[in-house]
Amino acid sequence: MNPALRTGPDGVVRCAWVGDDPEYRRYHDEEWGRPLHGDRALFEKLSLEGFQAGLSWITILRKRPRFREVFAGFDPEVVAQFDDADVERLMADAGIIRNRAKILATIANARLVTEMRDGELDELLWSFAASGGRPRPQSFADVPATTAESDAASKALRKRGFRFVGSTTMYALMQSAGMVDDHVEGCWRAE
Template sequence: MTVQRCGWAENDAQMRAYHDEEWGVPVRDSRALWEKLMLDGFQAGLAWITILRKRDAFREMFEGFDPEIVARFGEAEVVRLLGDARIIRSRAKIEATIGNARAYLTMRDAGEDFSAFVWGMAGGKPIIGDGVTLPAKTPLSEEISAALKKRGFKFVGPVIVYAWMQATGIVDDHAAGCFRRTG
């Protein structure tokens, strides 16, 4: 029996595993949501497979994406990260990740849970796509993007936010007929 999955995941074993085990699975953990948003920010202008292949190195270099640690990064850490070819060496993206850790902690310290914030904007449950179209952005991704930017986040434009919403199961955009589709 052949498993039917989204077409983008068919031609690469690592992408198939990502699709089958992670993409579109609802994530409710605030730190995990933040990590994925940071990785999607690094993806800007690149293919997801590039980030996926470098994800372990990103996790190592960014101390497991612990916002408490990343928020304390300074110029020495930026230089260290810029010198490591295992990750995307973009000063703007690295500095945005550090700033985003600080914004995340500011939200937390103000009593605003990152997961509750995002899922609340989405209505608390996954939004089921039509199974045919894959929009680049939606009014909700524009709204979440604006809310994040208002809180000091960077590299969180509506296209990045929508890709993140798909990856973290805020939106189920699995293709019609895909074995992972829930709606």
């Protein structure tokens, strides 16, 4: 079998990065690579991908329920109102990633989202979605860390003042939000 694939304990062939973790399996099967729309949903994804920088995604996935609690369901209107006391509250919460720069970036990014018209974040991010043409990956070596589209998305967001939106982070967002489909050939989710 292709080493980029793995047969799970349920007999289903998936991308090998899933491993045997039940939460990773659920995420892969139900979320990763499925088109995600809506400013609030994409703000959450953007925020969590920023927190993930330098860490494993499974770490973020396991902490996501707590992130949602302490960041008011990633409602940009609420997060934009966070103040110094909220930053200290978040820094003291062991249930999330306690990185001051990432917390401050999430709050600042929320403020930028609230300045956009409704649906603008969705339109902006999806304007960089891959337009096909790239063959389905056969192995992990075929999956890039960045693309011209993720470079352009990063540049556009940075120009607007967004933080923790480097090209690698943007490509991870594009994968998870279904803007690109990097399920390896042979995975049951490969279309």
